[in-house]
Amino acid sequence: MNLIVDVGNSFVKVAVFKADVLQYVTRVAMEEFLKKISEIFQKYPEIVRTMISSVGKLPNEYEKALAVFAPVQTLSRNSKVPFVNAYATPQTLGVDRIALAAAAYYHYTHKNCLIIDAGSCITYDFLSNEGVYKGGAIAPGIKMRYKAMNAFTANLPLIDSFEIGDFIGDSTESCMISGVLHGVVNEMDATIAQYQKKFKDLTVILTGGDSHFLSKRLKSSIFAHPNFLVEGVNYILELNKH
Numbered sequence: 030m031n032l033i034v035d036v037g038n039s040f041v042k043v044a045v046f047k048a049d050v051l052q053y054v055t056r057v058a059m060e061e062f063l064k065k066i067s068e069i070f071q072k073y074p075e076i077v078r079t080m081i082s083s084v085g086k087l088p089n090e091y092e093k094a095l096a097v098f099a100p101v102q103t104l105s106r107n108s109k110v111p112f113v114n115a116y117a118t119p120q121t122l123g124v125d126r127i128a129l130a131a132a133a134y135y136h137y138t139h140k141n142c143l144i145i146d147a148g149s150c151i152t153y154d155f156l157s158n159e160g161v162y163k164g165g166a167i168a169p170g171i172k173m174r175y176k177a178m179n180a181f182t183a184n185l186p187l188i189d190s191f192e193i194g195d196f197i198g199d200s201t202e203s204c205m206i207s208g209v210l211h212g213v214v215n216e217m218d219a220t221i222a223q224y225q226k227k228f229k230d231l232t233v234i235l236t237g238g239d240s241h242f243l244s245k246r247l248k249s250s251i252f253a254h255p256n257f258l259v260e261g262v263n264y265i266l267e268l269n270k271h
Contacts, residue, residue: 030045030046030047030052030073030075030076030077031045031046031047031076031077031078031079031080031263031266031267032044032045032069032070032073032076032078032079032080032095032098032099033045033046033079033080033082033259033262033263033266034079034080034081034082034083034087034095035082035083035125035128035258035259035262036081036082036083036084036085036086036087037084037085037125037148037149037238038084038085038148038149039148039149039238040056040057040058040059041056041057041058041059041062041085041087042054042055042056042258042259043055043056043057043062043065043066043069044256044259044263045069045073045076046263047075048267049135049260049263049264049267051256051259051260052073053069053072053073054256054259059088062087062091063091063094066094066095066098070098070099076098076099077099077100078099078100078101078102078266078270079095079096079098079099079100079101079102080101080102080103080104080262080263080265080266080269081095081101081102081103081104082103082104082124082125082128082258082259082262083103083104083124084123084124084125102266102269104124104127104128104262104265104266105124106119106120106122106124106127108127108265108269109265109268109269110127110130110131110265110268111131111134111135111160111264111268112130112131112134112156112160112161112162113159113160113161113162114127114162115161115162115163115164116162116163116164117164123152125146125152125258126146126152126154126165127261127265128258128259128261128262128265129144129146129152129154129234129236129257129258129261130144130154130156130162130261131261131262131264131265132144132234132254132257132258132260132261132264133154133156133232133234133257133261134156134160134264135260135261135264136234136254136257136260137232137234138160139158139159139160140158140230140232141155141156141157141158141224141228141229141230141231141232142155142156142231142232142233142234143155143165143221143224143231143232143233143234144156144165144234144236144257145217145220145221145233145234145235145236145237145240145251146236146237146257146258147170147171147213147235147236147237147238147239147240147243148170148237148238148239149170149172149173150167150168150169150170150173151167151168151169151170151213151216151217151237152165152166152167152168153165153166153167153168153220155224155228157228158230166220168216170239171191171209171210171213171239171242172189174208174209174212174213175187175188175189175190175205175209178205178209185201185205186201186202186205188202188205188206190202190206190210191210191239191242192206193206193207193210193211193214193246194206194207195207196211213243214243214246214247217243217247218247218248218249221233221247221248221249222249225249232252233249233250233251233252234251234252234253234254234257235247235251235252235253235254236253236254236255236256236257236258237258240253240255241255
């Protein structure tokens with residue numbers, strides 16, 4: 030069995046796989062991480078290897094603690110992957126995007142795939158039907174947009190709402206909510222349309238912490254995969270196991 034640790038900007042997702050089948054998944058705050066890991070290894074003593082995918086920062090002592098239970102590998106830009114990486118600056122490609130491309134390669138073989146990961150940032154990643162990773166786009170996520178308006182203006186409040194209303198806001202708060210939520214949905218719909226115009230038979234995958242909100246509001250047909258990233262990391266671990 031494999032343990033996958035996905036360290037994000039806001040929390041840590043931990044998943045257990047038996048081969049390619051997800052057995053368990055949870056997300057925890059950093060301060061609860063070691064306790065949760067101990068519980069997982071008690072419940073799943075068959076875990077024999079671990080892979081860490083990190084866009085945040087996992088403290089060194091946590092990595093050392095993981096290694097007590099099972100050998101640990103860290104997903105990096107040097108890890109073996111199943112797809113061809115045609116990114117112009119591969120050394121700058123985030124490991125989260127590498128994992129998403131790997132998941133698309135295995136789940137949707139020989140299909141043009143657009144993977145949208147809606148988290149702290151919204152990333153768009155395109156994998157061709159020939160298994161070539163081309164790149165995509167990075168945009169601010171929903172919460173980041175709210176925080177930016179508060180941080181860079183004198184009078185706009187800090188809000189955190191997913192209650193989408195009429196696109197015409199009738200108060201400062203509802204105007205901010207409309208601008209952010211309708212703006213993100215329209216941005217995604219337009220981006221998907223651009224890819225559909227250029228690539229035939231496009232498969233669109235939506236994942237990430239805000240996918241639950243967005244999946245019901247996009248015009249295009251999508252596949253919602255809340256655990257797509259950890260699945261990709263697990264595929265890469267299987268490919269790189271010693």
